[in-house]
Amino acid sequence: MTRQAGSRQVAPLIAACRRLIDIYEVDGWWPARTRFEVMVGAVLVQNTRWANVAAAMRALRGAGALNAGVISTLDPADLAALIRPAGCQSVKTRRLQAMAAWAGGVGNLRRLAGIETVRLRHALLGVHGIGYETADAILCYAFDRQQFIADKYARTWLGRMGCVPQSVLRSYEACRHHVEGELHCERIDLPALHAAIVLHGQAICGPQPACTQCALRDQCGYFRER
DNA sequence: ACCCAGGGTCATA
């Protein structure tokens, strides 16, 4: 345990999260105009760089197709052509249309604003193409919920920080549950935390990390791995 | 010519 000067102890995980958010100061990290746009981006970005997603989103916007009504009724071949830059066209076309059909069934997505997060998450997970990570991203950035996203970046980082047992890092849900338990009531902005973790992972401690500039290098544990 | 990215589904064992 680290000690806070002269006062109470703060768990390493909590301190690390606060520090990371402070360093990156992310605001409006997920660019989108509507809830539905966030959902489209969340599907398109699966295993894909954001730059490619942005190109696909521009094509969709240009075609006036960034809404549930158009996407659900568009010819699959046409939709696939529009989202081509994001890769996996046929797969993502199916997922987008399933999602658009679901959103259309809801009517206005604003109606979901009052639903309990756990129930909304369950509903999202029932939609074809939405798994744990995509659901949590949608909860964070489309519905403004405080949800921890236990993606690969997060688990790699948590592992390096050494403040989470290795056993829970293996599965998405185990990790999410653990962190949720540690952070609840801590008033840490989880959407901002995810953005900071991703930026940190991409810019500084990626697969071929160059931690020399890493502001957390003394805590990050990257060098301890060697 | 490889390798990978802000994953999920489906088929096997």
Place this chain on the structure above:
DNA sequence: TATGACCATGGG
């Protein structure tokens, strides 16, 4: 329940 193939584009 736990792995692995598969999707497919653009950038390094």
